[in-house]
Amino acid sequence: MIKVPFGPQHPALKEPENFTFEIDGDIVVAVKPRIGYNHRGIEKAFEQRTYIQNLYLAERICGICSDAHTTCYTQAVESLLGVEAPPRARYIRVIVAELERIHSHSLWLGIAAHEIGFDTLFFYYWRDREVVMDLLESISGNRVHYAMNTIGGVRRDISPEKVSMIKKGLDFLEERMKRYIEMMKTDQTVLKRTEGVGVLKRRDAIDLCAVGPTLRASGVKNDVRADDPYAAYDEIPFNVVTHDGGDVLSRILVRCEEILESIEITRYALDHMPEGMTRVRVPMAVPPGETVSRVEAPRGELIHYAKSNGTARPERYKVRSPTLGNIPALCKMLIGCHVADIPIILAGIDPCFACMDRMTFIDLRNGDEWVWTMQELRRRYRND
Amino acid sequence: MTEHLLTLALRVLIYPGALFLIFLAFLYEWVDRKFLARVQNRYGPLYTGPSGILQPFADFLKLLSKEDIIPAAADRLLFNLTPIAYSTLPLVALLVIPIDGGEAVLAFDGDLIFVMFLLTLIVVTVFLAGLGSMSRFSIIGGVRAALQMLGYEIPMGLALIGPAVAAGSLSITDIVRWQSTGLRWLILLQPLGFAILVCCMLAELEYVPFDIPEAETEIVAGWRTEFSGRKLALIRLGKDLEVVLASALLASLYLGGAQPLYSLPGSITFLIKTVLVVLLFTFLRGVFARFRIDQMVSGMWRYMVPLAILQVILVEFGVGR
Numbered sequence A: 001m002i003k004v005p006f007g008p009q010h011p012a013l014k015e016p017e018n019f020t021f022e023i024d025g026d027i028v029v030a031v032k033p034r035i036g037y038n039h040r041g042i043e044k045a046f047e048q049r050t051y052i053q054n055l056y057l058a059e060r061i062c063g064i065c066s067d068a069h070t071t072c073y074t075q076a077v078e079s080l081l082g083v084e085a086p087p088r089a090r091y092i093r094v095i096v097a098e099l100e101r102i103h104s105h106s107l108w109l110g111i112a113a114h115e116i117g118f119d120t121l122f123f124y125y126w127r128d129r130e131v132v133m134d135l136l137e138s139i140s141g142n143r144v145h146y147a148m149n150t151i152g153g154v155r156r157d158i159s160p161e162k163v164s165m166i167k168k169g170l171d172f173l174e175e176r177m178k179r180y181i182e183m184m185k186t187d188q189t190v191l192k193r194t195e196g197v198g199v200l201k202r203r204d205a206i207d208l209c210a211v212g213p214t215l216r217a218s219g220v221k222n223d224v225r226a227d228d229p230y231a232a233y234d235e236i237p238f239n240v241v242t243h244d245g246g247d248v249l250s251r252i253l254v255r256c257e258e259i260l261e262s263i264e265i266t267r268y269a270l271d272h273m274p275e276g277m278t279r280v281r282v283p284m285a286v287p288p289g290e291t292v293s294r295v296e297a298p299r300g301e302l303i304h305y306a307k308s309n310g311t312a313r314p315e316r317y318k319v320r321s322p323t324l325g326n327i328p329a330l331c332k333m334l335i336g337c338h339v340a341d342i343p344i345i346l347a348g349i350d351p352c353f354a355c356m357d358r359m360t361f362i363d364l365r366n367g368d369e370w371v372w373t374m375q376e377l378r379r380r381y382r383n384d
Numbered sequence B: 001m002t003e004h005l006l007t008l009a010l011r012v013l014i015y016p017g018a019l020f021l022i023f024l025a026f027l028y029e030w031v032d033r034k035f036l037a038r039v040q041n042r043y044g045p046l047y048t049g050p051s052g053i054l055q056p057f058a059d060f061l062k063l064l065s066k067e068d069i070i071p072a073a074a075d076r077l078l079f080n081l082t083p084i085a086y087s088t089l090p091l092v093a094l095l096v097i098p099i100d101g102g103e104a105v106l107a108f109d110g111d112l113i114f115v116m117f118l119l120t121l122i123v124v125t126v127f128l129a130g131l132g133s134m135s136r137f138s139i140i141g142g143v144r145a146a147l148q149m150l151g152y153e154i155p156m157g158l159a160l161i162g163p164a165v166a167a168g169s170l171s172i173t174d175i176v177r178w179q180s181t182g183l184r185w186l187i188l189l190q191p192l193g194f195a196i197l198v199c200c201m202l203a204e205l206e207y208v209p210f211d212i213p214e215a216e217t218e219i220v221a222g223w224r225t226e227f228s229g230r231k232l233a234l235i236r237l238g239k240d241l242e243v244v245l246a247s248a249l250l251a252s253l254y255l256g257g258a259q260p261l262y263s264l265p266g267s268i269t270f271l272i273k274t275v276l277v278v279l280l281f282t283f284l285r286g287v288f289a290r291f292r293i294d295q296m297v298s299g300m301w302r303y304m305v306p307l308a309i310l311q312v313i314l315v316e317f318g319v320g321r
Helices: A042-048 A051-061 A066-081 A087-115 A121-141 A159-185 A188-194 A202-207 A211-218 A248-271 A321-336 A339-349 A374-382 B002-013 B018-039 B055-064 B076-094 B111-133 B136-167 B172-180 B189-205 B229-254 B265-287 B295-317
Strands: A002-006 A016-022 A027-034 A289-297 A300-308 A314-320
Touching: A002 A087, A016 A339, A027 A321, A027 B265, A042 A051, A042 A374, A051 A066, A051 A314, A066 A087, A066 A248, A066 A300, A066 B002, A087 A121, A087 A159, A087 A248, A087 A339, A087 B002, A121 A159, A121 A202, A159 A188, A159 A248, A188 A248, A188 A339, A202 A211, A211 A300, A248 A339, A248 B111, A300 A321, A300 B265, A321 A339, A321 B172, B002 B018, B002 B172, B002 B229, B018 B076, B018 B265, B076 B111, B076 B229, B111 B136, B111 B172, B111 B189, B111 B229, B136 B172, B136 B189, B136 B295, B172 B229, B189 B229, B189 B265, B189 B295, B229 B265
Parallel strands: none
Antiparallel strands: A002 A016, A016 A027, A289 A300, A300 A314
16 A cells, blocks of 8 residues: 655646545555645635726636636626626626637547547647637637626627627537547547546435536536526526436536537527627625525536625625535545546546635634635735 | 778668668657647647758757756666667667668578567666656656566567568568568568557557556656656657667568669668658557556457467468468
8 A cells, every 4th residue: 555646746737736645556545635735815815806806806716717707706796786687798698608618628628638648639629629719709809818797797799790600610619529529439549548437426426516517427417507597598498418427438428518508508599699788887885795606617516605794895705616516526536546547537527726725724723713814815925 | 801891880880770770760750740740730840940850850959958867866877878778779679670672781590589679678678767767657657668568578579470480581681582572561461460560569669559658647757757868868869769660670571671662772662661650650649549557458468469379370371471
């Protein structure tokens, strides 16, 4: 029995995080995650800024699902303010969110291919991802941080010319994705590396509170878009994709088919977008209250909690990113796997560690708990 | 006598020996990189020389000038010697393969066995290099290389024996000569053996799907993780020479080797055939995912070994000779 540290610096991990594996021969028998290498003090930063400034901060929680975070943030603030985004804005939010899902899933599929040593597939996925990145850029002017959402609506409209352009891009993506699904299902080397690898049983997935595609790949029909519709999802028909395998192959197929589903949702939203304004004006100060907002980010259920005290700044802000929800399930699926399968299983939950790291201080001797103020955080990290 | 020695020295050192082979090694690395890039929808090397043809050489020069770090824990002797051994072994093996139409530089009876021995020795060098680095990734990489050899060594040996049995000689030069009389290319007579040898050479070269000893996402660069500077340059050169060796071996044993064809001299047909083999390797490594080590070894024993034995039995019964 040997202990093998994996991370914080490791080629399979794109962000610093540490896992200690106890290995018997070639089989993992125990996993100990150690999170917190990427703590950014982002919740504290929320409390220091006004609601408008926080829009930009929320955008930057994640570099991939930036739109999911702002959607969640604006929903929370809108519910505190008691306003609702106009119908057209809600459709535009759906369109951007689904395009972002396509881009995020394509990115993950490329990484998964790279983890199993299939670099050609990785390049092909990322080449096709450029199409959806270009679409997002044409809508918002940005490739990554779209800055589309604002409190009370969206900042840009989608013109009819753009609609036809997006549709053309979607047709291309649909055709490519169908080919990839066919390929993933039949390629023997891909099947060898993914089928029956990192199995998470349905019961375990529910018990360990897995979220998103990881949960759906274990056969649980759970999707915030369907269960607790936000934006315009209550008016758009779509299927929640599930697979029963619970292995890496199921996670791949769930994401591939979700891309197809996202393409359908975007098409429907583009066709049924109501006319009208895209935003309503809102006051700077937010009345006292607290709220929870949920969004189905590409990686799973994203939860934002906001507490306001009547000023222009939130009193407390909490972000629960989907990766945190998947860590216990990840530890479960790693047990019993081969050492060579660790990278693909780790990547299988589509981890985004920088979004996830939060911190609190606990004195183990007497159980005291406390958090740092922004000044203390600054002193620690900037030495000023 | 002096004239004979001088010719021999020229043949060993310049053409078709070391210098020419090193030139081929850089050329084939470029062919491989460029073609793999096109398979993967990329451009590949572009800037150094026309279409980036000088890029492998530029990389080699750059690495020569880089800092050479020896880890404190490393076994200095092994760490210093293995890169040299790794780059010279394929060079020596290449000297027994006929390249310029006539006889090989160092042709002798039983040189096929000698090549098999050297191919195994290369893997032993890799194992020692991993072990000598004393790094976690290197050791795992080295052990994986040795384990992998357990899988492919037997079918590779059998696939090399097929042509020898058909030609009735253990000399590569004689096997090439046998094939050139009446265009009896062994790929047509023993296609199974050719396919097996291609698979085993992919494993020997640590190419996808058998790049297990240097699996990037699992163990960084595997057994070569700790090497840098001059040593890494030598290792990369050794790898390129190994590619030349593998393609030369396949071309000589199964594709008729350096035989004059129509108006083309032997050396040109040899180059064409080896480039085709390199393109085959590159294409194959572009279209697979990486196997796990247990899958690789069990797959080799379950499918490749029986097929290789079947091929030898067929040859023994007169099919394909």
